[in-house]
Amino acid sequence: xxxxxxxxTEISVVEKEDVTLDxxxxxxxxxxxxxxYKQPPSGELVFLIRRNSFDEQNEISGRxxxxxxxxxxxxxxxxxxxxxxxxxxxxxxxxxxxxxQKLVFGQGTRLTINP
Amino acid sequence: DTxxxxxxxYLVTQMGNDKSIKCEQNLGHDTMYWYKQDSKKFLKIMxxxxxxxxxxxxxxxxxxxxxxxxxxxxxxxxxxxxxxxxxxxxxxxxxxxxxxxxxxxxxxxxxxxx
Numbered sequence: 001x002x003x004x005x006x007x008x009t010e011i012s013v014v015e016k017e018d019v020t021l022d023x024x025x026x027x028x029x030x031x032x033x034x035x036x037y038k039q040p041p042s043g044e045l046v047f048l049i050r051r052n053s054f055d056e057q058n059e060i061s062g063r064x065x066x067x068x069x070x071x072x073x074x075x076x077x078x079x080x081x082x083x084x085x086x087x088x089x090x091x092x093x094x095x096x097x098x099x100x101q102k103l104v105f106g107q108g109t110r111l112t113i114n115p
Numbered sequence: 116d117t118x119x120x121x122x123x124x125y126l127v128t129q130m131g132n133d134k135s136i137k138c139e140q141n142l143g144h145d146t147m148y149w150y151k152q153d154s155k156k157f158l159k160i161m162x163x164x165x166x167x168x169x170x171x172x173x174x175x176x177x178x179x180x181x182x183x184x185x186x187x188x189x190x191x192x193x194x195x196x197x198x199x200x201x202x203x204x205x206x207x208x209x210x211x212x213x214x215x216x217x218x219x220x221x222x223x224x225x226x227x228x229x
Contacts (some may be wrong), residue, residue, distance in 0.1 A: 033215045039156075045220040046204065052215060089156060095214040097116065100170045103218065105158040 004026045004094050006106035021077040021109045023092030034075045037090040082113045119208045136191045136224045138206030146212045147189035152203040166213040186204035196228045
């Protein structure tokens, strides 16, 4: 069975601070995919990144970066120089290699960036 | 143009009623989904269709019946609504059904059962 844990329920920081959102996953599959989605106050879920289990390279996209470590089964997300617009609920998700796409989501981390 | 659109955005109804939520995608995707988000923000898949065929049917009460008239539409009909059905229901689509596909979500339908 797959499981995703986001231990941080809520995080609150002041604008321009760096913040890291943790994600730990469990799966028995050797091939799997990890995702991050953002849910802003407007409610829709927005895709941020996808990683496959064979690609442990870290990724940077502007102020966003992701650190994937198979040894610790973690896929953490860092926002550098946070902005108020980054305030949202962030979800980490996992899908296994077999069968059809079926995302298993973590509980989400509510991030509040205060001006 | 909204890529994945759901209607209605809000749905308030009495226990025991029957209601439907409609979803349409204009991305040309083959696969569509229904996810449920409960009051604690937990998201769980309910159904998935690929080219109008049901491919995932999670442990969902029989009162929930999805219907896909064509690959651009996936509707969700709920019979005999219960208080516990109150949640936000998200429609989503992807190019295909493989496990590496990224999903495009609608803005959600907030269902409140009184």
